[in-house]
Amino acid sequence: MTSNLDFAQVTKSFTDAKTGTTVTAVDGMTFSIAAGERVAVVGPSGCGKSTILNMASGLYQPTRGEVLIDGRPVTAPRPEVGFMLQKDLLLPWRSIVENVEFGLEERPLSKADRRKRALEELTRMQLGEFADSYPHQLSGGMRQRAALARTLAIDPEVVLLDEPFSALDAQTKLILQRHFARTLARSGVTCVLITHDLNEAVIMADRVIVLSGRPGRVIDDFRIELDEPVDPLTRKFDPASAVYARRLFDLLHLGDDDEMVA
Ligand SMILES: Nc1ncnc2c1ncn2[C@@H]1O[C@H](COP(=O)(O)OP(=O)(O)OP(=O)(O)O)[C@@H](O)[C@H]1O
Ligand SMILES: [Mg+2]
Structure with a gap:
């Protein structure tokens, strides 16, 4: 849809x-x-x-x-509607994978499925190994990729x-584009x-x-x-x-x- x-x-x-x-x-x-x-x-x-x-x-x-x-x-x-604002709005107290899970929390998904979906999108963004890091531990470009993963993880319309x-x-820009x-x-x-x-x-x-x-x-x-x-x-x-x-x-x-x- x-x-x-x-x-x-x-x-x-x-x-x-x-x-x-x-x-x-x-x-x-x-x-x-x-x-x-x-x-x-x-x-x-x-x-x-x-x-x-x-x-x-x-x-x-x-x-x-x-x-x-x-x-x-x-x-x-x-x-x-998935949106990614100009300044990345990752929540500093959540790990990267928890940030990506954020938009999925309103969905009727089990905890395990939510995690699976978030990790899938992070891996696509080449951030799989940083799933358990926190936003301040990532570079600006990595945070931007995490925000993009969060936007796409909800399969928006x-x-x-x-x-x-x-x-x-x-x-990285060309890979992600x-x-x-x-x-x-x-x-x-x-x-x-x-x-x-x-x-x-x-x-x-x-x-x-x-x-x-x-x-x-x-x-x-x-x-x-x-x-x-x-x-x-x-x-x-x-x-x-x-x-x-x-x-x-x-x-x-x-x-x-x-x-x-x-
Ligand atoms: N929340 C706000 N409160 C007051 N003024 C605002 C607010 N948001 C935007 N503006 C004003 O509206 C105008 C347009 O801002 P906007 O951020 O939409 O521009 P932009 O085209 O995205 O610029 P840029 O390319 O630099 O990101 C600016 O003059 C800005 O100061
Ligand atoms: Mg702007």
Whole structure:
């Protein structure tokens, strides 16, 4: 089972209780993601990408408009939605395997089955031998992998990922991108991937939504059509990838002087 995700005229503003100053992070955002689609969201720093994910995961409510999963407004986190926030939220007092088990605790699984499922996902992330370590004993990239394992362990219908591969070295990044792409293809899960890496957007997604600077608005939304549908490595070396990446660089004015690098 997979689910669709809709943003309908969504605006999100934050008001500072002390000063009364209001910042509009996202303004009038409308898009529709079909069940099973893999969509990358790119845009300059501070344009509201994490805010979008926080609303889709039910952690924030929109100021105006609606966020819907399968046509139902998202008012709180839902068990079928796996999300990995930008800062990894591993619980420091739980071991790595216990962290991965966390999302499984609401499922009707025996303790042994829960452990088995968590270890399976950790092994896929090449973290099997660190199952009994604690978050502070892992490197940043390892913690990121553990958080990704926790997100995938629940076999979600929708996954929301905020820069999941950003703290990884190039080699580990490619290994995990391939594993992740295969997992998505196998399960047909709907995916929203936020990334600063425009090449990653092209090799990991079927579609890219491009946002303006704050307040974030959709400035482009297009499909990525490469001969290889899944494998990021093959997609990376397809010359057509460079054409899509160039389009993104141009949209975000990354070739211009004095622009802040996104
Ligand atoms: N909880 C919050 N309280 C107040 N302001 C917030 C909150 N969350 C986000 N903002 C503001 O909303 C704007 C968008 O922030 P957001 O984190 O969504 O940006 P982003 O696109 O994810 O940036 P980055 O690429 O740097 O991660 C920023 O101006 C930020 O200060
Ligand atoms: Mg962010």
